[in-house]
Amino acid sequence: MVPDEPVQLLAGIESISLSHLATIDVRMIQVQGLSRHFEDKKRGTVKAVDNVSFSVGKGEIFGLLGPNGAGKSTTLRLISTLLKPTSGTATINGFNISTNPADVRRQIGFLTGDMGLYARLTPREILQFFGRLAEVPEPDLTRRTSELIERLDMRDFADTRADKLSSGMKQKTAIARTLVHDPPVLILDEPTATLDLPTARVIEASILEAKRMGKCIIYSTHIMEEAEYLCDRIAVINHGQLKISGTMDELRAATGKQRLREIFLELLELPSAA
Amino acid sequence: MNPSVIFTVLNKEIIDLLRDRRTLLSMVILPVIVFPLVFGVMGRFMGDAEKKAATEATTVALIKGALPDAFSPAIRRSGLKIIEVDNVATAVENKTAATGLTVSPDGKIVSVYAEGTRQSSGLAADKLRTALNEYRDLLVLEKLKTAKLDASVLKPFTVKRENVASERKMGGFLLGSMLGYIVILLMFSGGMYPSIDMAAGEKERKTLEALIASPARRTDIVLGKILACVAAIYATALLTTGSLFFSLKGGGIEMKGMEKIIGNVPTDPQTIGLMLLTLLPVAVMAGALMLAISLMARSFKEAQSYLTPLIMLVIFPSLLGGLPGMELTPVLSLIPIFNSSQLLKAILQGDVPMLSFVITNASNIVYAAICFVFAVRSFNNESVLFRT
Numbered sequence: 001m002v003p004d005e006p007v008q009l010l011a012g013i014e015s016i017s018l019s020h021l022a023t024i025d026v027r028m029i030q031v032q033g034l035s036r037h038f039e040d041k042k043r044g045t046v047k048a049v050d051n052v053s054f055s056v057g058k059g060e061i062f063g064l065l066g067p068n069g070a071g072k073s074t075t076l077r078l079i080s081t082l083l084k085p086t087s088g089t090a091t092i093n094g095f096n097i098s099t100n101p102a103d104v105r106r107q108i109g110f111l112t113g114d115m116g117l118y119a120r121l122t123p124r125e126i127l128q129f130f131g132r133l134a135e136v137p138e139p140d141l142t143r144r145t146s147e148l149i150e151r152l153d154m155r156d157f158a159d160t161r162a163d164k165l166s167s168g169m170k171q172k173t174a175i176a177r178t179l180v181h182d183p184p185v186l187i188l189d190e191p192t193a194t195l196d197l198p199t200a201r202v203i204e205a206s207i208l209e210a211k212r213m214g215k216c217i218i219y220s221t222h223i224m225e226e227a228e229y230l231c232d233r234i235a236v237i238n239h240g241q242l243k244i245s246g247t248m249d250e251l252r253a254a255t256g257k258q259r260l261r262e263i264f265l266e267l268l269e270l271p272s273a274a
Numbered sequence: 275m276n277p278s279v280i281f282t283v284l285n286k287e288i289i290d291l292l293r294d295r296r297t298l299l300s301m302v303i304l305p306v307i308v309f310p311l312v313f314g315v316m317g318r319f320m321g322d323a324e325k326k327a328a329t330e331a332t333t334v335a336l337i338k339g340a341l342p343d344a345f346s347p348a349i350r351r352s353g354l355k356i357i358e359v360d361n362v363a364t365a366v367e368n369k370t371a372a373t374g375l376t377v378s379p380d381g382k383i384v385s386v387y388a389e390g391t392r393q394s395s396g397l398a399a400d401k402l403r404t405a406l407n408e409y410r411d412l413l414v415l416e417k418l419k420t421a422k423l424d425a426s427v428l429k430p431f432t433v434k435r436e437n438v439a440s441e442r443k444m445g446g447f448l449l450g451s452m453l454g455y456i457v458i459l460l461m462f463s464g465g466m467y468p469s470i471d472m473a474a475g476e477k478e479r480k481t482l483e484a485l486i487a488s489p490a491r492r493t494d495i496v497l498g499k500i501l502a503c504v505a506a507i508y509a510t511a512l513l514t515t516g517s518l519f520f521s522l523k524g525g526g527i528e529m530k531g532m533e534k535i536i537g538n539v540p541t542d543p544q545t546i547g548l549m550l551l552t553l554l555p556v557a558v559m560a561g562a563l564m565l566a567i568s569l570m571a572r573s574f575k576e577a578q579s580y581l582t583p584l585i586m587l588v589i590f591p592s593l594l595g596g597l598p599g600m601e602l603t604p605v606l607s608l609i610p611i612f613n614s615s616q617l618l619k620a621i622l623q624g625d626v627p628m629l630s631f632v633i634t635n636a637s638n639i640v641y642a643a644i645c646f647v648f649a650v651r652s653f654n655n656e657s658v659l660f661r662t
């Protein structure tokens with residue numbers, strides 16, 4: 001059962017998670033009391049993100065789960081410096097999101113939920129464009145672009161305009177775009193949401209490879225099976241607040257549920273069909 | 275400021291634009307064809323219409339038996355074929371005849387009928403009037419001869435009008451009246467799609483978030499976008515001006531009576547250089563302003579609904595700037611768009627008031643800088659970027 005006091009639960013889990021620190025060398029992402037409020041004419045002050053804290057280490061995949069409108073995307077946008085926090089802070093590889101936003105963005109590869117590809121450019125052109133924005137030296141960029149095209153099996157469509165690509169091809173291109181400047185941190189917002197299973201597997205494999213290479217990854221998803229399979233730790237966010245965070249074993253221990261789907265529904269206080 | 279990033283964004287936007295058919299149409303094709311269309315097709319059409327009118331201006335309606343015999347020589351002189359009708363006005367109106375003639379019972383008032391909207395009718399009426407005037411002069415001469423008076427008593431002196439304006443100035447005056455209007459209008463319409471595509475289009479296609487999440491600074495990104503937009507608008511101006519001068523030099527002029535005037539419009543490097551210099555701050559102003567406005571919109575359609583009124587707004591001062599009688603005073607040189615339209619006319623006439631030239635370009639540079647800052651600030655404003 002989930003305790004009535006989610007803050008206590010969170011505190012408990014975080015204390016358990018401290019043991020996990022021993023296996024991870026560096027806290028690449030440290031989020032402390034991050035909040036973002038919006039003023040809405042009808043609803044007044046909306047707390048899109050409310051005092052969220054967590055940390056993610058090198059070589060770790062941190063899953064961020066939550067229903068639509070829970071605050072996942074706003075949290076990711078805050079960490080990526082697209083939005084400014086109302087209060088709280090975060091550091092990415094030692095750079096503060098409020099005082100060093102450009103340095104923070106240099107540390108991250110951000111995959112938005114909508115892919116965001118230029119329809120009239122080819123995947124190769126897109127990779128080169130984003131590489132140049134990150135000021136990757138030209139010889140490195142050429143090599144890196146070829147490597148990514150090879151690694152993500154994009155050879156057949158690397159020089160085809162993006163508007164002619166299937167959604168799987170587009171998502172591969174989007175993933176490659178986030179990796180082109182070889183950032184130590186990846187922020188992935190539902191990267192497999194629109195993909196068929198075989199393509200999703202290719203994307204998952206590339207994410208696991210990124211993890212093996214020591215990347216620190218925040219992974220937002222709606223697919224519970226995928227989160228269980230990929231993520232080292234999982235956090236559930238709802239109404240802008242972090243309800244729980246920990247490894248699958250820690251979440252099971254805290255909720256008494258076995259499957260992530262049940263844990264998720266329990267935390268959202270929704271009945272499980274299972 | 276990071277020139278490498280700015281150039282990267284500029285380069286990408288230009289490639290992106292050149293692959294967009296809508297942009298190509300408004301930015302390249304329209305400016306290139308507009309003047310050949312105006313001078314060539316429209317001129318030819320007008321020439322054809324005149325020829326057609328001439329072949330149709332062949333008949334005159336008369337009331338059966340109502341015309342005094344004395345007028346028969348005049349009608350013969352006009353070369354018009356007589357059609358006898360019951361009502362002259364109706365016959366001319368319903369095209370039974372090109373023109374018509376009635377004479378008052380005392381023979382003192384001769385009325386020539388024409389249908390004002392029909393070129394052939396006007397032409398026939400002119401023929402008839404000329405023939406009648408000649409006939410009247412003949413009668414007067416005969417009467418003077420009878421009275422043993424010399425014809426010169428009727429014309430003790432002749433009044434002649436001399437135009438001191440050079441042919442170049444006249445050409446510039448006529449051409450300048452429409453050039454500023456057309457070039458400025460095409461610049462704004464040419465910049466519309468690029469500015470929408472680079473701002474609201476990015477929001478709609480969801481590419482903006484990925485772009486601003488890149489390590490590039492937002493100011494560098496928007497500078498690249500503004501420059502791309504300005505390049506597109508200036509390219510429109512270059513193509514429009516090039517198309518104009520090519521049309522003039524290429525001999526595609528078919529407008530009757532305009533050959534001499536238009537042929538004298540200067541196409542020397544100084545005139546072209548001054549025109550392009552005048553258009554540069556206008557292009558920067560237009561590009562930055564349209565990009566900033568487009569950023570406010572959430573979608574392509576919304577941006578279109580914001581920018582269309584802007585183009586309407588531009589039409590008025592640019593058209594006013596070309597009107598005869600308007601002069602570019604130092605105070606009027608402060609009015610954007612109007613000042614450029616007026617200055618273009620003055621440049622074509624070869625009569626550039628130096629003070630107004632400086633004030634016009636200086637004020638346009640200031641307006642361009644304001645629009646530039648506005649666009650940069652908008653792009654750095656998260657409530658503008660993430661407006662939902």
